[in-house]
Amino acid sequence: xxxxxxxxxxxxxxxxxxxxxxxxxxxxxxxxxxxxxxxxxxxxxxxxxxxxxxxxxxxxxxxxxxxxxxxxxxxxxxxxxxxxxxxxxxxxxxxxxxxxxxxxxxxxxxxxxxxxxxxxxxxxxxxxxxxxxxxxxxxxxxxxxxxxxxxxxxxxxxxxxxxxxxxxxxxxxxxxxxxxxxxxxxxxxxxxxxxxxxxxxxxxxxxxxxxxxxxxxxxxxxxxxxxxxxxxxxxxxxxxxxxxxxxxxxxxxxxxxxxxxxxxxxxxxxxxxxxxxxxxxxxxxxxxxxxxxxxxxxxxxxxxxxxxxxxxxxxxxxxxxxxx
Numbered sequence: 538x539x540x541x542x543x544x545x546x547x548x549x550x551x552x553x554x555x556x557x558x559x560x561x562x563x564x565x566x567x568x569x570x571x572x573x574x575x576x577x578x579x580x581x582x583x584x585x586x587x588x589x590x591x592x593x594x595x596x597x598x599x600x601x602x603x604x605x606x607x608x609x610x611x612x613x614x615x616x617x618x619x620x621x622x623x624x625x626x627x628x629x630x631x632x633x634x635x636x637x638x639x640x641x642x643x644x645x646x647x648x649x650x651x652x653x654x655x656x657x658x659x660x661x662x663x664x665x666x667x668x669x670x671x672x673x674x675x676x677x678x679x680x681x682x683x684x685x686x687x688x689x690x691x692x693x694x695x696x697x698x699x700x701x702x703x704x705x706x707x708x709x710x711x712x713x714x715x716x717x718x719x720x721x722x723x724x725x726x727x728x729x730x731x732x733x734x735x736x737x738x739x740x741x742x743x744x745x746x747x748x749x750x751x752x753x754x755x756x757x758x759x760x761x762x763x764x765x766x767x768x769x770x771x772x773x774x775x776x777x778x779x780x781x782x783x784x785x786x787x788x789x790x791x792x793x794x795x796x797x798x799x800x801x802x803x804x805x806x807x808x809x810x811x812x813x814x815x816x817x818x819x820x821x822x823x824x825x826x827x828x829x830x831x832x833x834x835x836x837x838x839x840x841x842x843x844x845x846x847x848x849x850x851x852x853x854x855x856x857x858x859x860x861x
Contacts, residue, residue, distance in 0.1 A: 543646065544646070544654075545646050545669060545670065547666035547667050547668075548666065548667045549665060549666055550665055550666065550667060553664065553665050554665050557664070557665065560729060560732070560733055560736075561733060563725060563729035563730075563733075564725075564729045564730045564732075564733035564734075566725055566729075567725030567726045567728075567729045567730035568730055570721070570722050570725050570726060571583075571722075571725075571726050571730065574719070574722055575718065575722045575726055576712075576716060576718055576722075578712070578716045578718075579712050579716075579718050579722060579723065579726055579727070580726075582711070582712060582727070583726055583727055583730070583731050586623065586708060586727065586731055587731055587734055587735060587738075589620045589623070590620045590621065590623045590624050590735050590738075591735065591738050591796075592617075592620060592796055592799060593616075593617040593618070593619075593620025593621040593623075593624075594620075594621060594624060594735075594738065594739055594742075595742075595787045595796040596617065596796050596799055596800055597614075597617030597618070597620065597621055597629075598617075598621050598629055598632050598633060598636075599636070599742065599787060600783055600785075600800070601614075601617065601809075602629060602633045602684055602687075602690065603632075603633045603636045603637060603780075604780040604781045605683065605781060605813070606781050606782065606783035606812065606813050607783055607800070607804075607809045607810065607811055607812040607813065608809060608810050608811045609803070609808060609809045610807075610808045610809065611689065612808070613803060613808045613809065614687070614689045615689055618689055618690070618693050619704065622693065622697065622700055622701050622704055623701075623704055623705070623708065623735070624732070624735045624736070624739060625701060625705070625732045625735070625736070626735075626736060626739055627697070628693055628694040628697040629684075629690055629693055629694070630681070630684060630685075630690050630691075630693070630694040631694075633681060633684055633690075634676055634679055634681055635649060635676075637679045637680075637681065638675055638676060638679050639743065640777065640780055641678075641679060642675070643777055646669060647669055647671070647675055649663055649668060649669070649672070650663050650743035650744070651663075652743075652744065652746050652747050655747075656744055656747045656748070659743050659744035659747060660740050660741065660743065660744040661740060663743070664740070705728065708727055709723050709724055709727050709728050710723070712727060741788075742787050745773045745776075745787060745788065745789060746773040746774065746777070748767060748789065749767060749768070749769055749770065749772070749773050749788065749789025749790075750769065750770070750771065750772075750773035750774055750789070751769045751770060751771050751774075767789070768789060768790075769789070770789060770790075770791075772785065772786070772789055772790060772791045773789055775791070778834070778835065778838075779815065779835070779838060781813045781842075782813065782814050782815060783797070783800060783812045783813060783814055784797060784814050800812070813842050813843075814842070814843060815838060815841055815842055815843060816843065818841075819838070819841030819842070819843065820838070820841075822837075822841050823837040823838040823840070823841050824837075826840070
């Protein structure tokens with residue numbers, strides 16, 4: 538049996554290194570052009586595109602499809618798939634497959650973003666190095682039957698390499714046609730700079746437990762000065778225990794944040810249903826069950842999953858019964 542602490546040699550893939558160098562130098566040039574030449578409408582337009590894609594990454598690829606935190610209407614799923622396509626990180630099917638593998642073997646050499654190798658490996662180096670020798674075999678062991686039954690995901694996977702350049706061309710040419718932005722500005726800002734920002738937003742999710750997470754044995758971090766910059770907590774570790782809780786934020790928070798707010802707005806509009814979460818009482822009951830039966834805590838917790846929409850309805854009914 539493989540020892541999780543045994544490092545497997547990884548070789549640098551120089552063509553990928555050169556590609557990322559080219560991408561980042563082009564993004565830096567795009568940043569310079571944005572400050573010196575671009576129109577403010579192009580800046581606003583790029584910020585909106587970044588927001589849509591990060592929303593598609595966090596609420597869509599991560600919470601909806603990778604962890605099945607809720608169910609979404611077809612219109613919303615199409616919107617999120619198109620937003621994820623603009624990240625230029627491959628099909629959503631492949632992203633979910635890799636992320637589920639990451640959770641299944643978290644913290645081991647089989648984890649493609651092994652946090653035990655350090656921040657740089659989890660964040661960046663894993664993209665530029667060879668995979669685990671059994672990587673393809675491990676991917677086949679991951680259960681993705683649910684997303685294989687989603688026709689929108691299957692459609693995007695099948696036509697990704699046609700859809701991606703088509704969408705890229707459309708969003709790059711919009712500034713040149715609508716407000717006479719120069720083509721070079723649009724390519725460098727809407728193209729290279731935007732894609733580079735989005736890739737970093739995606740990569741940072743793989744190292745969230747390092748950036749925002751505390752050592753589970755320590756209530757307060759005393760070994761780093763990052764506490765003055767980054768709000769650290771145990772919520773990233775909680776996410777690996779209960780990944781299906783829709784309230785777990787990607788950036789070290791819980792029950793708050795812009796993307797969680799978007800999910801609640803969509804729930805109010807009936808675009809999403811069956812949100813999965815758990816309250817403190819449910820956690821207590823699950824811990825009692827785990828202690829008394831010897832079952833895994835994750836299996837026990839599943840029994841006490843609740844839909845916050847149903848909980849809200851229950852609270853409203855309880856209030857109506859209170860005599861005045």
